[in-house]
Amino acid sequence: MRKKIVPIAIVLVLISLAVLGNRYFNRPVDTNTYSGTIEGTELPVQPELGGRIVDLPIHEGQAIKTGDIIAKLDDSQVKISLDTAKSQQAQAQAKLNDLLGGARAEEIRRLEDLLAQANANAAGVGQNLQFEENNLASDQKLYESGAISKQILDAQQNKRDTLKAQYEGAQANVKAAQASLDQAQAGSTQPTIQAQKAAVDITAQSVKAAELSISKLTIKSPASGQVLYKHVESGQVVNPGTSLVTILDPNDLWIKIYIPEAKLNQAKVGRTAFIAVDSYPDKKFKGQIQYVSDQAEFTPKNVQTKEERTTTVYAVKISISEGKDQIKAGMPADVTLQ
Structure with missing residues (x-):
């Protein structure tokens, strides 16, 4: 009896699968x-x-x-740059304040001393130059008379030329010292003040750039979300x-x-x-x-x-x-x- 029931059950299952499959494959998509x-x-x-x-x-x-x-990067090097920029800014501002406020009496006295030293140095070199000029004139006469050689005359010529160059340098130092003193006594010119203001602005920008670099070393999330x-x-x-x-x-x-x-x-x-x-x-x-x-x-x-x-x-x-x-x-x- 059981041997007949099993084949019938299998047939029923196959029929059911066929019906379901037909419905599935023919359903609207x-x-x-x-x-x-x-x-x-x-x-x-x-x-x-x-x-x-x-x-x-x-x-x-x-x-x-x-x-x-999100993260922080090492900022030690950039902080050094920031400190340097702030120091340069303070120095530039101090110099501008001096230009705007006029030269101090101490500065004028210092420049007067420099001018006096430059004049004294020029005078001393001038005396030595005159002495060697006289020696050269004497050696020239001795050479023409055959009393000294051309080598001795050339040596004296070189000595005189060296002192002449030193004297010209000393005179240039006198002019520079005089110009500095004149400017301090008359006050700073407008172009000088404007140039120093520009220097202050440049150092201020350097400070801002360093501060911006420090801020960029702390990286923050650009949006809300999930990592x-x-x-x-x-x-x-x-x-x-x-x-x-x-x-x-x-x-x-x-x-x-x-x-x-x-x-x-x-x-x-x-x-x-x-x-x-x-x-x-x-x-x-x-x-x-x-x-x-x-x-x-x-x-x-x-x-x-x-x-x-x-x-x-x-x-x-x-x-x-x-x-x-x-x-x-x-x-x-x-x-x-x-």
Whole structure:
């Protein structure tokens, strides 16, 4: 009796599978639904300046807000530059104050002493020059009479020429000392004051540049989101433009689908679309077509079946406007165009 029941049961099962299969394969297919993967905008955080990382207070998966500190780079060298710039600024300002306030009595006395020293030095060199001039005239007569050689005459000539050059230098020092004294007594000229004001401005800009460099060594998050990847570790030396971390912006979720050319009329920028994910089978989240490619391409292998890989399609990007607290990047999803 059992041997007859078993074959009958098998036949009934096969019939049931055939009926279900016929219903499945012949059910209507929504030709306006396309598959894709939820993606989010990834923001790489990169320093403008290089240096050694001294603090890295973040970890992967951490929620982060705009302005939160991502990393700090060593600022010891830049602080030295800032101190130097501030010192130069103070010196330039002090000199400008002196020019605007007029020369002090002590400065005038100092310049008068320098002028007196320059005059005394010039007078002493002048006396030596006159002495050697007389000696040269005497040697010239002795040479003409044959009493001395040409070598002795040339030596005296060189001695006189050396003193003459020294005397001319001493006279130039007298003129320079006199000009400095005259300027101090008359007060600084307007061009001199303007030049010093420019020097003060330059040093002020140097201070600002150093302060800006210090601020750039503290790298802050450009947006709120989640730390997706951490690419470096504390103590590592990085170059400008090195990616320190990658932040995922959970408020900028989107999905890319691929539509055959024959159905491209379904995709219009601004048109509404509905997104369904496996995690919430009874919900559909609203989205909006943000971009439609103007160039055809082959369907990516990870999107469609092998038979459809040779189909030329157009990429369509859909921005997700609902369910951002439920939908996560990386989820597979189906998109239905309206």
